[in-house]
Amino acid sequence: MPPRLSQEVRTWLHLHRVMAAMNKRLTAQLASYNLTPAQFDVLAQLFRTPGLVQQALADRLLVTKGNIVGLLNRMEHAGLVTRQPHPDDGRAHLVSLTAHGTTLATQVVPEHEALIAECMAVLSPEDGSSLHDLLRRFKHALRSG
């Protein structure tokens, strides 16, 4: 008989299950636009903060710059983004959405956010606020500790 898991481990497992359940729905929604979750993240980030360099994009998405390379190659090939030489730094490339990428983002970003809100709405407004505050404090505490 395996011993009962601690509350901490069960919290960690709940976190995984919640993420998995939401990611499943969000991924299905994005697939109808031929977007993967990783590509959506790039699209949404460039939509909110245009004109980023690849390293800045990597930092904001919590991935490595090497990861960004392949992602942008595929998105460039799909006509969603372009790379332009940085005017002041010969090493860097400015990444921008194409017209097609912007049009797509205008449609898919709000739908994505709406689906997130719909998932969160299974909790009462009070529980939703409590969860938000707890996770925000948790995140900050992890960053310090």
Place this chain on the structure above:
Amino acid sequence: MPPRLSQEVRTWLHLHRVMAAMNKRLTAQLASYNLTPAQFDVLAQLFRTPGLVQQALADRLLVTKGNIVGLLNRMEHAGLVTRQPHPDDGRAHLVSLTAHGTTLATQVVPEHEALIAECMAVLSPEDGSSLHDLLRRFKHALRSG
């Protein structure tokens, strides 16, 4: 100027950051045992519930059976698990930990759980309990809705 993100989206982003921060620490700990997070999940699952068939392993870890194949190939090669023919079902394989796998699990599973508890301890006990309950209810509600 991008509009301020909704509370729901910010909650979702907090969830990602918390997972990322914890996964970073947990991954580093596992790396000192030459284990990837995915391989640890298999190891811990077989440690807690021995004698699973590959599909059952996939179900419990929320991954596809195809994923399990390559994972077990690598872990078999590393001497951590073995596959035996199922006595009653000619299609299936029972997966078991080797002696080496069991020894490793005995050491690494408690350390892993301790690190999870240590991360959670940045929250007060009351906040930890609140988070546990909220996530548990969230998980159940997502499953129904």
Place this chain on the structure above:
DNA sequence: TAAATATAGTTTAAGTATATACTATTTATT
């Protein structure tokens, strides 16, 4: 029983992700 259906495991193709080493350029030191 024979045929249809379902299931367990494998393979393949595509995408995601990291660490590491490498090139080119920029910034800091001396």
Place this chain on the structure above:
DNA sequence: AATAAATAGTATATACTTAAACTATATTTA
């Protein structure tokens, strides 16, 4: 200014992950 150190992007090797098609075995059903 010349050198050293740091940084941006790329390439490579390895691993993880899925969806889909496939093989072999079990189960259902007609």
